[in-house]
Amino acid sequence: MDNQMINKSLAELSVGLQSGKFSSVELTQFYLDRIASHDSELNAFITVTAEQALATAKTADEKIASGSASGLTGIPLAHKDIFCTDGVKTSAGSKMLDNFIAPYNATVVEKLKSISMPMLGKTNMDEFAMGSSNENSYYGAVKNPWDLDRVPGGSSGGSAAAVAAKLAPIATGTDTGGSIRQPASLTGITGIKPTYGRVSRFGMIAYASSLDQGGVFASSAADSALLLEAMSGFDAKDSTSVDIPVPDFSTTLNDSLKGLKIGLPKEYFEEGLNSEVAKVIEAAIEEYKKLGAEIVEVSLPNTHLAIPAYYVIAPAEASSNLSRFDGVRYGYRCEDPVDLTDMYMRSRGDAFGREVKRRIMTGTYALSAGYYDAYYLKAQKIRRLISEDFQKVFEKVDVIMGPVAPETAFKIGEKSDDPISMYLSDIYTIALNLAGLPGMSVPAGFANNMPVGLQIIGNAFTEGKMLNVAHQYQQATDWHKQTPSKYAVSEGEK
Amino acid sequence: MEWETVIGLEIHAQLSTKSKLFSGSSIEYGQEPNTQANVVDLAMPGVLPVLNAEAVRMAAMFGLAIGAPIGRGNVFARKNYFYPDLPQGYQISQFDKPIVELGHIDITLEDGETKRVGVTRAHLEQDAGKSLHEDFAGMTGIDLNRSGTPLLEIVSEPDMRSAKEAVAYMKKIHELVQYLGINDGNLQEGSFRCDANVSVRPKGQEEFGTRAELKNINSFKFVERAINIEVERQIDLIEEGGEVVQETRLYDPDKNETRSMRSKEEANDYRYFPDPDLLPIEITDEFLEEVRKTLPELPDVKFKRFVEEYDLSEYDAGVLTANIATADYFESVAKSADAKLAANWITGELSSHLNKEDLSINDSPVNAAMLTGLIKRIEDKTISGKIAKQVFEAMWNDEGGKDESTADKVIDAKGLKQITDSGAIESIIDEIIANNPAQVEQFQSGKDKVFGFFVGQVMKASQGKANPAQVNQMLKDKLSA
Numbered sequence: 001m002d003n004q005m006i007n008k009s010l011a012e013l014s015v016g017l018q019s020g021k022f023s024s025v026e027l028t029q030f031y032l033d034r035i036a037s038h039d040s041e042l043n044a045f046i047t048v049t050a051e052q053a054l055a056t057a058k059t060a061d062e063k064i065a066s067g068s069a070s071g072l073t074g075i076p077l078a079h080k081d082i083f084c085t086d087g088v089k090t091s092a093g094s095k096m097l098d099n100f101i102a103p104y105n106a107t108v109v110e111k112l113k114s115i116s117m118p119m120l121g122k123t124n125m126d127e128f129a130m131g132s133s134n135e136n137s138y139y140g141a142v143k144n145p146w147d148l149d150r151v152p153g154g155s156s157g158g159s160a161a162a163v164a165a166k167l168a169p170i171a172t173g174t175d176t177g178g179s180i181r182q183p184a185s186l187t188g189i190t191g192i193k194p195t196y197g198r199v200s201r202f203g204m205i206a207y208a209s210s211l212d213q214g215g216v217f218a219s220s221a222a223d224s225a226l227l228l229e230a231m232s233g234f235d236a237k238d239s240t241s242v243d244i245p246v247p248d249f250s251t252t253l254n255d256s257l258k259g260l261k262i263g264l265p266k267e268y269f270e271e272g273l274n275s276e277v278a279k280v281i282e283a284a285i286e287e288y289k290k291l292g293a294e295i296v297e298v299s300l301p302n303t304h305l306a307i308p309a310y311y312v313i314a315p316a317e318a319s320s321n322l323s324r325f326d327g328v329r330y331g332y333r334c335e336d337p338v339d340l341t342d343m344y345m346r347s348r349g350d351a352f353g354r355e356v357k358r359r360i361m362t363g364t365y366a367l368s369a370g371y372y373d374a375y376y377l378k379a380q381k382i383r384r385l386i387s388e389d390f391q392k393v394f395e396k397v398d399v400i401m402g403p404v405a406p407e408t409a410f411k412i413g414e415k416s417d418d419p420i421s422m423y424l425s426d427i428y429t430i431a432l433n434l435a436g437l438p439g440m441s442v443p444a445g446f447a448n449n450m451p452v453g454l455q456i457i458g459n460a461f462t463e464g465k466m467l468n469v470a471h472q473y474q475q476a477t478d479w480h481k482q483t484p485s486k487y488a489v490s491e492g493e494k
Numbered sequence: 495m496e497w498e499t500v501i502g503l504e505i506h507a508q509l510s511t512k513s514k515l516f517s518g519s520s521i522e523y524g525q526e527p528n529t530q531a532n533v534v535d536l537a538m539p540g541v542l543p544v545l546n547a548e549a550v551r552m553a554a555m556f557g558l559a560i561g562a563p564i565g566r567g568n569v570f571a572r573k574n575y576f577y578p579d580l581p582q583g584y585q586i587s588q589f590d591k592p593i594v595e596l597g598h599i600d601i602t603l604e605d606g607e608t609k610r611v612g613v614t615r616a617h618l619e620q621d622a623g624k625s626l627h628e629d630f631a632g633m634t635g636i637d638l639n640r641s642g643t644p645l646l647e648i649v650s651e652p653d654m655r656s657a658k659e660a661v662a663y664m665k666k667i668h669e670l671v672q673y674l675g676i677n678d679g680n681l682q683e684g685s686f687r688c689d690a691n692v693s694v695r696p697k698g699q700e701e702f703g704t705r706a707e708l709k710n711i712n713s714f715k716f717v718e719r720a721i722n723i724e725v726e727r728q729i730d731l732i733e734e735g736g737e738v739v740q741e742t743r744l745y746d747p748d749k750n751e752t753r754s755m756r757s758k759e760e761a762n763d764y765r766y767f768p769d770p771d772l773l774p775i776e777i778t779d780e781f782l783e784e785v786r787k788t789l790p791e792l793p794d795v796k797f798k799r800f801v802e803e804y805d806l807s808e809y810d811a812g813v814l815t816a817n818i819a820t821a822d823y824f825e826s827v828a829k830s831a832d833a834k835l836a837a838n839w840i841t842g843e844l845s846s847h848l849n850k851e852d853l854s855i856n857d858s859p860v861n862a863a864m865l866t867g868l869i870k871r872i873e874d875k876t877i878s879g880k881i882a883k884q885v886f887e888a889m890w891n892d893e894g895g896k897d898e899s900t901a902d903k904v905i906d907a908k909g910l911k912q913i914t915d916s917g918a919i920e921s922i923i924d925e926i927i928a929n930n931p932a933q934v935e936q937f938q939s940g941k942d943k944v945f946g947f948f949v950g951q952v953m954k955a956s957q958g959k960a961n962p963a964q965v966n967q968m969l970k971d972k973l974s975a
Contacts, residue, residue, distance in 0.1 A: 084540045097539065104533050106540060203540040210770035238542050239772050317770055320572050323583020324537040328636065344576055367574070367765035376767060 003489040005030055006166040007481075010075060010223040013169065017064055017074045024060035024074030028053050028118045031076050035120060035167045038487065041148060044162040046081045046139050047089050048121035060116035070115045072230055078168040080159050081122035082129055083109050083214070084203040092205045093125040093137040093155075096325045096332050096351035106203020107235045108172060108214050115230065120168050123158030127353045128322065129176055129207040131155050132425045134183070135416050136355045143412070144187060145484040146450055150409040153183030156217070160187040163217045165487040170227050171217045175439075176207050177310055178404070178429025180215045184441035185404035185453025190470065190480055191217050192224050195460045196436035197242035199228075200235030206321040208314035209240075211433040220480050221442065221470035225249035228463065244461060252464045253471040258292035260469065261397040267303040268402030268428055276447035281403050284444040284454045284473070288401075291472055296397050300389045305382045306431035307423055312366045312379035313434070319363030322356070358419065387435040390459075399469055400457040403428055404441045408450035428455060438463050442470045443479040451482070495733070496697040499725050500705075501654035501690055505667055507646045507677040508621065508685035509552045515620050515644035516543030516586060523683050527626070527637035535642045537581035542771050545570075549644040550775055552676040553593045553618050554785045556646060559674055559792055560613050562597025564782060567774045570618075574765045578636050579623035587619035587647075589766040593775065594646075599670070600794065601662040611663050612651030621645050646676070652691065652702065657721035661714050664688055669793055673818045687712050692721055693738070694728045703728070704738040708752055711745045720745035724752050796821055804833035813841050819855045826862035831869040839865060843886055860889050867901035881910050881958055913960045916968065919952070922960065923968055926951045937973050948973070 005027065008016070016022050032050050039045050053076060060074035084090045084102035086109075091097045105113065113119070126136040134142040134157025142157040144150040145165035152161040156173030160183035163171050173180040175193035184191025192215050199214040206212060214231065218224040229250070234243040264285065269278060285295060327333035327347030334350055337343030352360070366375035393400060405425055415422045432439045437460055441453035454473075458466040474480050514521055517534035534541045557564045571589035572582075594616035600608050623641035625634050648667060654660045668686055671677035678685050693705035706728070711720045724745075728738050742761075743752040791799070793815050800811040800821075814824045814837060827836040844865065848858060868885055871877050877885065885904045888894065894903035905911055913919060926948060927934055937944045952965050 084538070090539065092539065100539070102540075103538065201540075202542050205539040206771075208770075237544060239544055240542075240770075316767060320574050320584050320765070320767070323574060323576065324539070324581060326576060326578070326583060328578045329536055329581060330538070340578065364765065367767055369763045369765075372765075372767070 006034075006169075006483075006489055009220060010072065010169065010218070010226050013075050014071050017060075018069070020064075024057040024064070024076075024116075024118065025054060027074065028057040028076045028120070031120055031168055035162075038165055038167060042143050042145060042161050042165055042167070043140050044123055044142055044158040044165070044167060045078070045121045046091055046093070046124050046137075046158070049088055049119055050121075052088070053118040053120050056113065056116055056118040060118065063116055070230075072112075072226060073116045074118070075169060076118040076120050077112065077227070078120045078123050078159060078162050078171040079109060080125055080156050080171070080173050082125060082174055082205045083122075083172060084205070085109050085119065085122065088122065090122065090205070091138070092129070093127040093139060094351065094353070094356070095138040096348075097330075098138065098332065100331050102203075104203065107200035107237060108231050109203065111231060111233075117230075123156070123162055123171060125158055126155035126179075127356050128205065128318070129155040129174055129179055129212070130318070130355050130359055132178065132182055132422055133410070133412075133415065134158065135412060136353055138353065141412050144409045144450075145487055146188065147409065149411055150450065151186070151412055153186035153405070153409065155179040155183075157183050159217045160184055160189060160191070163187075163189050163219065164484065166483060169219070170223060172214060172227075172231070173217050174204060174207075174212055174214050175429075175433065176211045176213075176314060177433050178426040180217065181404045181429050181439055181441040181453065181455060182426060184217060185455075186409040186451065188443045188451030188453075188479070188482055189217055190220055190224050190440070190442055190474075191215065191453075192228060192440045192463065192466070193433075193438060194228060194232065194463050195242075195438045196433075197240055198232050198246075198438070198461065198463065200233070200238045200241050202235055202237040206317075208317040209321060210317060211310075211314060213433070221440075221467050221474055222250070222253055224440075225253060225467045225471075228467075242461075247464050249464050249467050252468045255468045255472075256292065257288065257469065257472050260288070260291075260293040260399070261296055262288055262293050263296050263298035263393050263397035263400040265298050265300040265303065265393070265400060265402060267300050272406050272424070272427065273403060274407045274447065277403055277405075277407060277452050280445040280447055280452040281401075281454055285401065287473060287476060291476060298393045298397060298400070300386075300393065300431065302382065302385045302389050303427075303431055306386055306434060307427060309379040309382040309386070309434060310426075310430045311362065311423060312375045313383065315359040315363030316366045316376050316379075317363065319360045319367065322352075322360055325351070355419070383434045386431050390432070390435045390437060390457075394459040398458075399462075399466060402455050402457075404453040404455040405429070408447050408452060432457050436460065438466060440466050440470055442473060443482065444477075445479055451479075497694045497725075497729050498697045498699075499655055499657075499721070500652050500693045500695060500702055501657070501660045501721060502652035503650045503654070503660060503664060504689045504691070505648040505650075505664065506621075506687040506689075507648060507667070507671050509549050509644040509646055509676050510678055511546055511548045511552065511644055513546060514642035515546050515549050515618065517642055519642065521640075521643045523680075523685075525639055527635070527639060529639065531623075531638035531641060535581065535638050537583075543586060543769075545772060545775070546644060549618055550593065551785055552674070553616065553646055554777065554782065555674050555676060555789060556616055556648070556671065557594035557597065558782070558786055558789055559670060560594070560597030560599055560616075562613065562616070563595040564777050565591050565593050565595055565775075566777050567591065568593040568617075568777070569774045570769045570772045571766045572769050573619075575762045577622065578634060579625045579638070579641065581623065581638060581641055585620055585622065586769055586772070588617035591774075592617035593777075599663070599666055601659065601666050603662065604658060609653075609659065611653045611659075614649045614651050616646050616648045619645050619647055646671075652693075657718040657725070660690060660721055661718050664717055665714060666793075669817060673790055673793055675790070679817075681712050681714075684712065688717055690717060690721055690724075692724045692728070694725055694732070704740050706738065706740070706752070707742045708745050709742060709755065716745060716747050719747070719750060720752060723750055727752065790818070800824075804828060804837070806833065806837050810837045810841055813845075817855075823855050823858075823862045827866045827869065831866045832873050835869045835872060836865070839869065839886075843883065847890055859892060860886065861896065863898045864889050864896065864900045867898040871901055871905060875912060875914065875961060877905060877910055877912050878958070878962060881912070884908070884910060910959060913956055914964060916964060919956070919960050919964055919968055922952055922955050923948075923965075923972055926955065927972060934973065945969070945973070
């Protein structure tokens with residue numbers, strides 16, 4: 001198998017498979033081998049499903065041979081370990097579900113399985129998607145492929161690291177407050193969180209139901225467009241999924257950006273943004289001007305309220321969502337409980353990590369009698385204000401741009417005892433989860449030798465436009481083609 | 495001191511949908527444990543609820559039937575608490591925005607007066623599973639078949655003033671939900687359950703006393719007993735200088751007592767909040783109009799119509815409209831046979847047979863068509879009322895088939911047809927007169943009483959089949975000649 005494989009786009013891989021240049025079994029084995037050689041240091045995978053992947057690859061090859069394949073058939077991928085996979089451990093990064101074999105497939109998993117995309121494995125994540133560094137995993141921290149001493153971001157850090165180090169050509173993730181965009185930014189890859197309701201949440205273990213949304217990690221906007229399209233669509237099993245058609249995202253990738261109006265919210269460039277990061281973002285904006293875009297300064301005045309509102313709403317929902325983990329039907333149960341209360345307390349006490357407990361307690365408090373109005377209801381009001389801020393801006397612009405994160409990847413352990421500083425790393429990503437809007441991270445350069453992502457925010461259900469905007473930038477630059485040298489294969493190398 | 499009782503009821507009526515409120519599992523009763531629980535009912539990680547539209551329609555029907563506004567953007571909320579038979583760790587219910595808002599229902603009191611009882615609200619919610627304490631030494635088994643079954647919780651205003659009123663209200667709701675076809679009315683299987691909030695106050699006092707909530711009172715009889723015993727307890731307590739505390743109490747029917755389950759302080763903080771997995775239920779005018787069209791005739795309306803249209807007594811109309819099956823049975827008979835006879839037969843012979851064998855009218859061996867056939871033969875004098883009872887008995891015991899001709903077949907087979915041929919009756923009378931000269935003499939000397947003897951003899955000789963009116967007339971003519 002040709003090592004150049006890792007530099008190929010999904011479209012190129014698809015052509016290779018369809019033309020018989022290589023088989024899905026070969027391609028899948030190639031990635032399984034890369035996982036075997038590199039994952040011990042990255043810790044990107046919780047479970048590697050080699051046998052299953054090869055079986056699906058075999059089916060894919062048969063479909064390709066019989067002409068019943070679709071474009072993505074045979075292309076392997078990794079799933080964040082938050083998506084339920086029938087017959088395979090689904091841990092959500094928690095000791096609570098270390099013994100949990102899901103009895104069904106999430107809709108996203110089912111959709112991609114039905115077109116025979118081999119699943120390489122399940123990727124590491126912050127426990128129950130709570131975290132911005134991937135240090136909150138029962139399975140240990142994930143390393144950033146650009147610097148093994150640094151975090152890859154979170155909560156979908158495993159998927160991000162796997163794609164950045166080319167252990168998988170593409171991967172799924174989920175984003176509740178930035179969990180796709182922030183790790184994509186920190187590992188120098190492309191990530192998209194679509195509009196709330198675009199991708200089914202059925203089978204995606206809930207953290208904060210009104211904010212959670214599945215999405216994509218890939219090496220480019222073009223690759224993202226293909227996987228996102230395959231994942232999207234109304235699902236009768238998810239009452240919050242939206243019944244509108246999924247466009248062919250790939251057909252609009254090459255639309256011209258002439259006259260595109262880009263809004264730059266002043267609040268995203270104020271104090272707290274690392275100056276090196278700011279320079280990268282400014283350079284990216286310059287590039288867009290060259291592509292014919294027009295820059296409009298805008299304001300999202302309630303930005304500073306996003307983090308406090310999020311840290312009421314998300315924990316409130318989480319405190320309820322995580323009540324089902326009680327040791328009764330599945331998951332961890334403490335040894336020799338003396339009575340029911342003892343079973344609840346020790347099972348949950350032993351199996352949930354510190355951050356999860358912190359959020360359950362915060363959320364329980366916020367929903368308690370006497371505090372509900374002051375916390376939960378007020379946070380919901382702020383949520384509406386934030387939404388209105390965005391809608392006002394979208395009357396004037398096509399997309400909003402800014403940084404994804406105020407800083408590049410920090411050192412493992414650097415912020416783990418300082419939850420507030422950790423929470424602040426999501427300052428630019430959280431607001432659009434509250435508003436239900438789609439957002440992307442696109443590699444835009446480096447600051448202090450670590451990757452920096454440019455955030456593109458669109459109005460609801462304008463993923464096609466955002467992917468077009470990102471793709472045009474990637475046609476003009478090659479930041480998205482950078483791979484950490486350790487995991488790269490230079491041209492001409494076999 | 496004179497005391498007044500104040501009662502409010504919370505009724506949980508299981509909706510007669512095919513599947514659960516938020517999953518496709520069947521709600522059929524009495525299946526093997528955990529065979530009717532899918533991944534959603536088990537609250538597996540990642541699953542999501544999807545609302546059963548049929549349950550919404552049924553709740554809306556109930557709202558329309560009690561004259562209540564239907565919440566146009568009603569919302570599901572999570573009621574959070576831990577219990578092993580509550581797999582999600584929360585119950586999906588409705589809190590500040592229920593589907594059915596303030597309505598009312600009229601009950602008839604013992605003195606015949608009508609009283610209006612307010613229905614504060616009715617909301618949709620999921621039932622919990624069951625904890626099984628037998629067969630598991632030192633452990634508890636969990637059966638989730640019932641988990642997620644749709645319930646309509648119907649909450650009354652504190653408008654009842656006696657246990658009897660409470661029972662009348664409960665019966666009225668019980669009757670109504672069955673009329674609407676939204677509940678099977680089965681108290682034994684728990685598909686119609688009741689909790690009662692009970693307090694007492696000195697007569698004349700406006701503010702309510704402290705209430706106790708009585709749980710687990712699942713029959714009309716127990717509701718009455720539980721309330722009475724609780725009222726007695728509260729009055730005794732206050733009169734002895736004590737104070738009623740707000741608490742939940744369990745009724746024990748074996749000991750006929752209530753005992754404390756948990757106090758207000760131990761009550762859960764349920765942390766209600768809107769369920770983010772479900773959108774508000776938008777109710778449109780068109781939808782309500784559709785539901786309105788499917789509403790059956792309601793009990794009170796039917797009652798009035800029975801009195802007017804069939805000229806029935808209020809008593810008979812009341813018995814016949816007490817449940818929709820009986821009312822339908824009656825109307826099926828009365829459409830082609832005499833209504834008063836139909837009413838008499840249904841409230842008399844049929845009821846007593848059903849009661850004796852503990853059968854519901856739907857399971858009656860004598861169906862409406864069979865009774866129609868029988869009553870027609872009484873009307874056209876083919877048989878007398880007395881003979882009709884024999885025919886009924888035979889039909890009850892499955893003789894002669896199952897349709898309107900059954901009565902005729904029984905009458906033919908048993909030769910029960912009434913003798914109306916005056917020649918035949920005359921010859922019997924002549925024979926009796928000839929054989930009883932002494933009694934003839936008595937009659938002719940003025941002893942009218944002996945006339946009954948002759949009637950009896952003629953009927954006996956005809957095996958009860960002679961038309962009694964004809965017998966009377968002809969005997970009178972002959973004896974007075």
